[in-house]
Amino acid sequence: MPSKKISLTINGEAVEADVEARMLLIHFLREQLNITGPHIGCETSHCGACTVDLDGKSVKACTIFAVQADGGELLTVEGLANGAELHPLQEGFFQCHGLQCSFCTPGMLTRAYRLLQDNPNPSDEEIRMGLSGNLCRCTGYQNIVKAVRYAADKINQAEGAN
Amino acid sequence: MTPGVFEYHRPNKVEDVLALLAEFGDDGKVLAGGHSLVPMMKLRLAEPAHIIDINAIASLRGIREEEGMIVIGAATTQAEIMGSDLLNEKCRILPDAAALIADPQVRNCGTIGGNCANGDPGNDDPAIMLALNASYTLQNQAGQRQIAAREFYEAVYTTALAEDELLTEIHVPAPAKGTGMSYQKIKRKVGDYAIAAAAVTLSMSAGQCTDAAVALTNVGDTALLSLEAAEAIKGSAVDARAIDRAADAAMADCEPVEDMRGTVEYRTAMVGEMTRRAIAEALSRVAGS
Ligand SMILES: Cc1cc2nc3c(=O)[nH]c(=O)nc-3n(C[C@H](O)[C@H](O)[C@H](O)COP(=O)(O)OP(=O)(O)OC[C@H]3O[C@@H](n4cnc5c(N)ncnc54)[C@H](O)[C@@H]3O)c2cc1C
Ligand code: FES
Ligand code: FES
Numbered sequence: 001m002p003s004k005k006i007s008l009t010i011n012g013e014a015v016e017a018d019v020e021a022r023m024l025l026i027h028f029l030r031e032q033l034n035i036t037g038p039h040i041g042c043e044t045s046h047c048g049a050c051t052v053d054l055d056g057k058s059v060k061a062c063t064i065f066a067v068q069a070d071g072g073e074l075l076t077v078e079g080l081a082n083g084a085e086l087h088p089l090q091e092g093f094f095q096c097h098g099l100q101c102s103f104c105t106p107g108m109l110t111r112a113y114r115l116l117q118d119n120p121n122p123s124d125e126e127i128r129m130g131l132s133g134n135l136c137r138c139t140g141y142q143n144i145v146k147a148v149r150y151a152a153d154k155i156n157q158a159e160g161a162n
Numbered sequence: 163m164t165p166g167v168f169e170y171h172r173p174n175k176v177e178d179v180l181a182l183l184a185e186f187g188d189d190g191k192v193l194a195g196g197h198s199l200v201p202m203m204k205l206r207l208a209e210p211a212h213i214i215d216i217n218a219i220a221s222l223r224g225i226r227e228e229e230g231m232i233v234i235g236a237a238t239t240q241a242e243i244m245g246s247d248l249l250n251e252k253c254r255i256l257p258d259a260a261a262l263i264a265d266p267q268v269r270n271c272g273t274i275g276g277n278c279a280n281g282d283p284g285n286d287d288p289a290i291m292l293a294l295n296a297s298y299t300l301q302n303q304a305g306q307r308q309i310a311a312r313e314f315y316e317a318v319y320t321t322a323l324a325e326d327e328l329l330t331e332i333h334v335p336a337p338a339k340g341t342g343m344s345y346q347k348i349k350r351k352v353g354d355y356a357i358a359a360a361a362v363t364l365s366m367s368a369g370q371c372t373d374a375a376v377a378l379t380n381v382g383d384t385a386l387l388s389l390e391a392a393e394a395i396k397g398s399a400v401d402a403r404a405i406d407r408a409a410d411a412a413m414a415d416c417e418p419v420e421d422m423r424g425t426v427e428y429r430t431a432m433v434g435e436m437t438r439r440a441i442a443e444a445l446s447r448v449a450g451s
Contacts, residue, residue, distance in 0.1 A: 002169045021170035021213070024200075043163045045201055046353070048267060057241075057270040062163075063200050064271065067170050068215065111267070132352040133265025 006070035010035065011079030019066040026050045028066035029076065037077035037106045041135070048134030051107035052076050058114045060133070077106035080113060088151040088158075089113060098147030100138040108134050112148045121152060165203035172215045176222065176330060179214055180303045183326045186212045192328060193217075194237055194276035197268050198285075222275070222330060225249060232334040236275025241266070243274055252336055254447075255294070255343040255361065259286050262345070265353045278311070279329045281319040281384075284355035288315060288385035290345060291332065292377035293361040299331040300324075308333070315384035340372075341365045342447035346440040347379065348432050350423065356380040357423045358432035360412065362440035364395060366448045371395050376408060376440075380423075381416040381433050388415040391437060405441050409434040 007016045010033070019028055026043075029035040029052070041049030043062050050061040053075035080087040089109050092098065099105045108131065115122060115130040122130060127148045128141065136144060173179050183190055191210035193199055194217070202208040216222055222237035225246050232253055234243075240260040243249060249256050256274075263269060263277070263286050277287040278298065291298075291311035298309050300323060314322045323329065337343065347359035359379035365372045376391035390411035398404035418429035 002167070004170060021168055022165045022203075024164065027164070043204070045197060045268065048265070051267060058267045059270055060267045063197055063268075065170070065196075065200075065213075067172075068196075068217070070172075115266075129352075130266060133267040 004067050004070070006067055008069050008072045008074055010074045011076060017066075021065065021067050023066045024062055025052070025054075025064050025066045025069055026061035028069075029061060035076055035078060038110075039103055039106055041103065041107075046135065047104070047107075048111060048131075049104050049107040051111045051134065053110050053114055056114070056117075058111045058133075075110065075113070077109050080109060087113070088154040089116070089148065092147035092150035092154070093144070096143050096147040096150050098139060098144045104134060104136040104139075108136065108144060112151070115148070116152055116155065120156060122148070124149070163204040165200070166206060166209040168209075168211055168213050170213050170215065172218050174218050176219060176301065176328065179216055179219070179328050180301060180326070182212065182214050183328060184303050186214075187325050190214055190325075192279075194279075195239065195268075195272035196276075197264070197272040198276060198280045198282060216328070227252070227336060230336050232336050234274055234332040234334065236279070236329045236331060237273050238275070240264075240269035240272050240274065240277070244269065253294070253334060253343070255290055255345050255363070256287075256334075259290055259345040259347070259361075262286065262347045262349075262359075268353075274332060275329045278314075278332060279321065279323055281315070281321045283318060283382060283384055284380045285385075286345070286347065286356065286359060286379055289359065289377035289379040290361045291334075292385055292387045293343070293363050293375040294334050294337075295375065296332055296334045298329055299333065300327040301330050302326045302328070306330070312387060318383050337363065338365060340367055340448055342444040342449075344440040344443035344447065346436040346443065348436060355423070358416070358418065358429050358436050360433065360436035360440040362437070362444045364400065364441065364444050364448070366400070366445070369399055371398055371400050371404075376412055376437060378412060378416055378433055378437075381418040381429055383417070386415060386417075388412045388437075390415060395441060400441065400445050405438055408441055409437045412437040 039049040041047035045063045189211040193215045223235045243260040343363040364374040374392040378386045391408040394407035413434045416433045
């Protein structure tokens with residue numbers, strides 16, 4: 001089997017590994033590295049449960065190969081909290097009931113993280129369009145939008161106070 | 163859903179891509195955004211022995227204007243198309259359409275060149291390229307050729323692109339003053355391919371339409387240029403009657419099949435409606451009208 005050595009940063013830590021070229025990034029994370037935050041929902045590029053942040057962009061880890069992440073900087077949901085302190089988005093989902101079964105949540109959080117980096121004060125419409133690649137089968141999107149709004153407000157207030 | 167075994171190549175230069183394509187022929191596939199190719203590979207509908215990833219080649223990305231042409235690098239992503247000031251100012255149909263393609267994650271990877279080269283009638287960019295009368299730069303080791311988008315599409319997944327060729331650039335004639343354009347797409351949900359969609363460009367002078375093009379997405383084996391629909395508005399004031407005639411012509415030209423996106427009758431009716439809306443919006447966007 002043709003394999004390649006790759007090195008990348010995952011949640012701030014340097015990682016080196018041998019991967020088979022055909023290994024999808026999601027399988028590399030979950031099965032080879034035991035980073036199981038990113039989920040496999042559809043495996044057909046539709047649901048967004050596998051969303052991770054690669055070099056400052058949200059991507060679906062089920063639709064890129066691990067070898068493509070060589071040299072990259074990767075953030076998964078595991079990298080959002082600061083020690084025991086939840087990221088404002090995680091707190092928002094918790095406070096606003098932005099999850100039920102939570103299957104979609106890691107993808108929602110990583111996607112919403114990048115959305116707020118790109119657009120710190122999005123309208124509800126922009127939140128909805130920004131999260132349109134992430135499907136939730138139980139919460140209904142209302143509370144997810146509220147949760148993102150909560151996080152945006154909290155981050156903006158904290159920055160205003162500085 | 164793991165793709166078949168392949169060898170991965172990530173060349174840094176166009177020449178190296180061309181050498182690999184020449185070497186592998188049918189066994190090699192270019193990987194751009196991968197958001198049509200990887201799903202096909204997971205389903206084993208594509209099992210290339212060699213994957214040639216073009217994402218490390220900076221010269222294949224970017225958007226510039228030169229000598230009346232807007233030149234778009236094939237590996238420019240849909241997200242970059244949406245964010246381009248040049249396109250938003252001079253050729254907004256491309257960023258408008260990009261916003262209607264898939265979702266943010268897919269647009270971060272998917273490229274305009276991949277969308278145009280793929281050959282899937284569901285892709286949105288080909289109809290726009292037909293309407294804009296764009297052309298594609300195709301390169302192989304022997305040299306390069308420029309082919310009109312209007313001559314590129316042959317059948318489902320069949321295009322004029324040869325096995326050893328790479329699409330490097332898309333050339334769009336910079337729209338003249340007095341040109342308006344619009345892409346109207348109806349889909350079942352955000353992120354879906356079109357039930358039907360229409361791309362329209364039209365130019366007005368002294369209240370009369372001097373030039374027009376109408377092209378349709380996902381209602382035939384390839385994107386379709388409806389010459390009759392364009393004729394129906396050329397020379398007119400683009401009034402309601404002319405718009406209706408154009409919509410009728412587009413409906414006569416389209417060849418949708420019945421599938422999960424609707425019956426032939428429904429999709430044909432939607433071709434008419436998208437054509438009407440696209441003409442009306444293009445007209446409203448003609449500067450100074
Ligand atoms: C969930 C989802 C929804 C989608 N919805 C839409 C939609 O609504 N509308 C739409 O238009 N598309 C849609 N797509 C497809 C998406 O836009 C793809 O990105 C696009 O069709 C292919 O572009 P790519 O860069 O990803 O190409 P790839 O998948 O990398 O390649 C596609 C094909 O083109 C070839 N190719 C790519 N680049 C070149 C090149 N420069 N020269 C020669 N050959 C090349 C490849 O070898 C391959 O055969 C969707 C995809 C997904 C996963
Ligand atoms: S698992 Fe990747 S999009 Fe659903
Ligand atoms: S919380 Fe269950 S799928 Fe979203």
